[in-house]
Amino acid sequence: MVSITLNGQKMEVSADKTLLEIARENGIDIPTLCYNKKLKTFAGCRMCIVEITGRKTLASSCSTRPLEGMIVQTNSDKVLKSRKEILDLLISNHPEDLFSQVKVGNNKFQEYAKEYEVSKGSYDGEKNNYEIDDVNAVYIRDLSKCILCGQCVNSCDQIQISHTIDFLGKGFNTKVGTAFDLPISIDNCRLCGQCVSVCPTGALIHKQLANVEPSTIKKVRTTCPFCGTGCNFDLNVVDGKVVGVTPLEEATVNSTALCVKGRYHTDMLNSDRRLTTPLIKKDGVFVEATYDEAFDYISKKVSEIKEKYGPESLAGLSSARCVNEDNYIFQKLFRVGFGNNNIDHCART
Amino acid sequence: MTNSIGEIEDNDVLFIIGSNATEAHPIIGNKMKKAAQKGSKLIVIDPRKTELATLAKYHLSIKSGTDAALINGLMHIIIRENWQDEDYIEERCTGFESLKANVANYPPELVEEITGISQDMLYKAAKLYAKTKKAGIFYTLGITEHTTGTDNVMNLANLGMLTGHIGFENAGINPLRGQNNVQGACDMAALPNYFPGYKQCDNKENIEVFEKFWGVKLNGKIGLRIPEMLDGIIDGDVKGMYVMGEDPVLTDPDANHVRKAMSSLELLVVQNIFLTETAKLADVVLPATAYAEKDGTFTNTERRVQRVRKAVNGPNDVMEDWKIVASIAKKLGYKGFDYNSAEEIFEEIRKAIPSYAGITYNRIDKDGLQWGCPTLDSPGSKYLHSGEFTRGKGLMLPIEYLPPAELVDADFPVLMNTGRMLYHYNVSTRISDTLEAIAPVERVEIHPDDAKSYDLNKDSIVRVTSRRGTMTANVRITKRVQPGTIFSTFHFHESPVNELTNSAYDPVTKTAEYKVTAVKLAKEA
Numbered sequence: 001m002v003s004i005t006l007n008g009q010k011m012e013v014s015a016d017k018t019l020l021e022i023a024r025e026n027g028i029d030i031p032t033l034c035y036n037k038k039l040k041t042f043a044g045c046r047m048c049i050v051e052i053t054g055r056k057t058l059a060s061s062c063s064t065r066p067l068e069g070m071i072v073q074t075n076s077d078k079v080l081k082s083r084k085e086i087l088d089l090l091i092s093n094h095p096e097d098l099f100s101q102v103k104v105g106n107n108k109f110q111e112y113a114k115e116y117e118v119s120k121g122s123y124d125g126e127k128n129n130y131e132i133d134d135v136n137a138v139y140i141r142d143l144s145k146c147i148l149c150g151q152c153v154n155s156c157d158q159i160q161i162s163h164t165i166d167f168l169g170k171g172f173n174t175k176v177g178t179a180f181d182l183p184i185s186i187d188n189c190r191l192c193g194q195c196v197s198v199c200p201t202g203a204l205i206h207k208q209l210a211n212v213e214p215s216t217i218k219k220v221r222t223t224c225p226f227c228g229t230g231c232n233f234d235l236n237v238v239d240g241k242v243v244g245v246t247p248l249e250e251a252t253v254n255s256t257a258l259c260v261k262g263r264y265h266t267d268m269l270n271s272d273r274r275l276t277t278p279l280i281k282k283d284g285v286f287v288e289a290t291y292d293e294a295f296d297y298i299s300k301k302v303s304e305i306k307e308k309y310g311p312e313s314l315a316g317l318s319s320a321r322c323v324n325e326d327n328y329i330f331q332k333l334f335r336v337g338f339g340n341n342n343i344d345h346c347a348r349t
Numbered sequence: 350m351t352n353s354i355g356e357i358e359d360n361d362v363l364f365i366i367g368s369n370a371t372e373a374h375p376i377i378g379n380k381m382k383k384a385a386q387k388g389s390k391l392i393v394i395d396p397r398k399t400e401l402a403t404l405a406k407y408h409l410s411i412k413s414g415t416d417a418a419l420i421n422g423l424m425h426i427i428i429r430e431n432w433q434d435e436d437y438i439e440e441r442c443t444g445f446e447s448l449k450a451n452v453a454n455y456p457p458e459l460v461e462e463i464t465g466i467s468q469d470m471l472y473k474a475a476k477l478y479a480k481t482k483k484a485g486i487f488y489t490l491g492i493t494e495h496t497t498g499t500d501n502v503m504n505l506a507n508l509g510m511l512t513g514h515i516g517f518e519n520a521g522i523n524p525l526r527g528q529n530n531v532q533g534a535c536d537m538a539a540l541p542n543y544f545p546g547y548k549q550c551d552n553k554e555n556i557e558v559f560e561k562f563w564g565v566k567l568n569g570k571i572g573l574r575i576p577e578m579l580d581g582i583i584d585g586d587v588k589g590m591y592v593m594g595e596d597p598v599l600t601d602p603d604a605n606h607v608r609k610a611m612s613s614l615e616l617l618v619v620q621n622i623f624l625t626e627t628a629k630l631a632d633v634v635l636p637a638t639a640y641a642e643k644d645g646t647f648t649n650t651e652r653r654v655q656r657v658r659k660a661v662n663g664p665n666d667v668m669e670d671w672k673i674v675a676s677i678a679k680k681l682g683y684k685g686f687d688y689n690s691a692e693e694i695f696e697e698i699r700k701a702i703p704s705y706a707g708i709t710y711n712r713i714d715k716d717g718l719q720w721g722c723p724t725l726d727s728p729g730s731k732y733l734h735s736g737e738f739t740r741g742k743g744l745m746l747p748i749e750y751l752p753p754a755e756l757v758d759a760d761f762p763v764l765m766n767t768g769r770m771l772y773h774y775n776v777s778t779r780i781s782d783t784l785e786a787i788a789p790v791e792r793v794e795i796h797p798d799d800a801k802s803y804d805l806n807k808d809s810i811v812r813v814t815s816r817r818g819t820m821t822a823n824v825r826i827t828k829r830v831q832p833g834t835i836f837s838t839f840h841f842h843e844s845p846v847n848e849l850t851n852s853a854y855d856p857v858t859k860t861a862e863y864k865v866t867a868v869k870l871a872k873e874a
Binding site for chain 1 (some may be wrong): 354355373374375376377379382383386525526527528529530531532533534536537538539540541542544545550559563565566567568570571572573574575578581586587588589590591592593594595597600601615616618621622623624628631632633634635636637639640641642643644645646647648649650651653654655656657658659660661662663664665667668670671673674675676677678680681683684685686688691694695697698701715716717771772773774777778780781782783784786787788
């Protein structure tokens with residue numbers, strides 16, 4: 001432990017933590033664009049700079065550890081002015097429409113631009129102007145809006161262990177891309193969308209959420225319905241409809257990681273092929289029915305069959321896709337109601 | 350899983366057999382890749398060169414269906430070299446002598462001949478697994494979807510016990526469950542031989558307990574498994590079926606047999622979110638709610654019970670599934686179905702299954718809990734069989750190698766394997782326009798040598814025919830598969846692979862041999 005003074009407040013802190021972690025633990029927010037606690041420190045965006053008494057230059061708090069007696073200011077005039085300058089430089093190489101698209105999930109770049117009142121870049125000059133890549137089914141890449149924070153590259157490498165993308169080129173021409181700078185497709189990418197979820201700008205956008213206004217979203221935490229891993233995520237709901245998925249800040253099993261199916265399946269729920277009413281087959285054709293009519297039909301038939309052939313002439317298949325509660329009540333219907341154990345599901349396949 | 354997903358990254362050895370985790374369990378696959386990145390060694394046993402196989406220290410590209418011979422061969426070497434854990438076997442296991450006698454019949458020369466894996470590779474893999482403490486076995490349907498599936502699983506348990514690799518953090522036997530709630534559906538006893546919590550339903554004591562619990566007389570006769578139900582229909586013993594959330598016509602082997610059975614019932618009730626192939630044959634179809642439209646819990650592959658929450662109403666406000674079942678029960682006059690919520694059903698589950706007793710909706714509001722969790726202050730169980738096996742002494746059972754039910758021959762010279770791909774999940778995700786756009790057609794994987802001999806290029810259509818059925822599909826020419834073998838997924842009804850697969854099944858579990866089908870190929874276009 002070492003003692004430091006943070007924004008005028010004396011405190012004992014762990015020497016193994018960074019100034020950023022210490023500040024956030026103490027309720028002091030420091031803006032970051034490239035920082036992600038799930039990733040190795042990148043220290044590229046410089047937004048998290050702080051002033052340390054006695055040092056000539058400002059230090060990035062994400063990569064600086066406390067030393068005994070350190071006096072740290074996170075919000076001094078010098079710090080604020082420099083952050084503004086950093087944003088100005090980034091926005092100067094950004095398309096005009098910084099505020100035109102609001103992004104669901106992560107919109108930090110825009111939020112900081114508003115907070116630090118930098119709506120336009122003051123440096124005239126050449127801007128990167130890349131072609132939009134939207135050939136894949138799930139996300140759009142508009143690299144002109146990329147600020148090279150590296151979160152996509154590092155998440156792809158360290159969270160999804162895919163290493164599909166990396167920094168290409170040098171200097172002003174640096175950009176993020178695939179090997180040979182090919183468009184994103186299933187030939188070079190698993191389309192998990194992790195990069196999109198961490199991107200703080202409009203450079204990467206989920207197609208499903210492209211036109212959704214973030215303030216209208218209600219989030220509901222749930223468990224993924226596909227494989228047995230049991231990832232957790234937030235369903236994004238707008239006007240009673242599920243519009244997409246965003247990761248939780250922390251989920252026990254999957255942390256922030258999701259696969260292509262977990263992240264992009266939700267249009268299934270709104271399919272017009274969903275069944276919406278009970279159907280009873282009459283003369284080989286399905287006819288719409290009420291629940292009561294369906295239940296009457298079933299109970300009459302079940303009673304007849306049970307009467308005529310005995311209780312063991314009924315059998316049921318439950319499902320490994322359904323919740324425990326559905327499975328429990330279903331097996332109970334057979335055991336307690338029908339009087340047999342003829343119940344199975346595709347557990348073994 | 351006897352271990353937890355979170356332990357994977359810290360394993361020193363991952364022994365991965367019959368599991369293509371990066372596609373079938375992508376987030377677990379990530380953790381395995383991360384482990385490899387951090388320096389743990391992967392032993393991957395798979396006929397295909399999967400992504401994990403490319404990262405493996407040793408990839409054993411086994412001939413499909415020869416797993417038992419391979420495991421026996423590894424144990425033969427381990428015992429011959431005296432690498433077994435004597436103390437562990439002495440203290441915790443029984444049956445070592447008969448296991449030893451059996452594997453003595455599997456010398457490396459013979460195992461090489463059966464499996465196609467060189468003696469040198471067998472030796473290296475056996476040594477690495479046996480001599481590493483933090484070594485876990487991971488398997489999926491590549492082990493179980495064989496006529497010898499049960500034997501294969503028991504043989505992996507033999508290997509784990511022999512080397513003392515079960516019952517510790519980072520060491521155990523870990524089946525990766527294929528579906529979100531297979532674990533839960535089994536725990537709840539959607540099975541013909543158990544009452545909830547794996548209580549044998551033909552056991553007098555268990556019957557008494559559950560008769561008291563539910564307040565009715567119970568039938569103590571073990572029920573029918575899926576293939577027996579289908580045979581029962583054909584034989585006229587089963588007259589009515591209620592199918593909730595499954596589509597056996599599309600997903601069970603030998604689809605024509607299934608369709609014929611389902612069509613001849615006096616009553617078929619299907620409850621599903623879509624009009625599935627099975628639903629089309631039904632007398633009554635009941636619209637169901639999807640997971641986002643109901644409250645409840647799923648239990649994942651590491652036994653973690655987690656919340657599922659109602660985010661929206663179903664289309665046209667369709668009734669929640671438990672309410673449908675309860676309504677039918679009440680209409681028939683059955684007692685004990687007066688629930689007001691999914692949580693009330695869960696409260697009954699807690700009373701029925703001791704390992705769930707400590708789990709409440711409140712406790713798992715954020716993070717789930719892993720059973721066994723017998724009390725409200727239990728933190729749940731991260732790994733199982735610590736100190737002692739649940740059954741007491743770990744039983745080592747000698748397993749003989751039996752070849753697959755169907756072998757390639759002159760008429761059907763190609764071996765077909767089936768499985769999942771990354772972009773789809775069984776037969777439902779094609780409803781998602783997004784996922785459908787990513788992967789719209791079946792691409793049967795075929796080795797370049799075979800592509801050449803059948804005159805196939807990347808744009809060709811191939812006809813695949815087995816003794817039971819035929820299909821056409823696009824091709825993907827790749828060295829991922831061995832020469833003489835092809836791989837097909839089962840996601841595409843246009844390429845209905847389960848009309849080809851063999852319904853020959855494991856005698857104990859009745860799991861079909863989806864992984865080995867003899868087929869012939871022809872260029873269609």
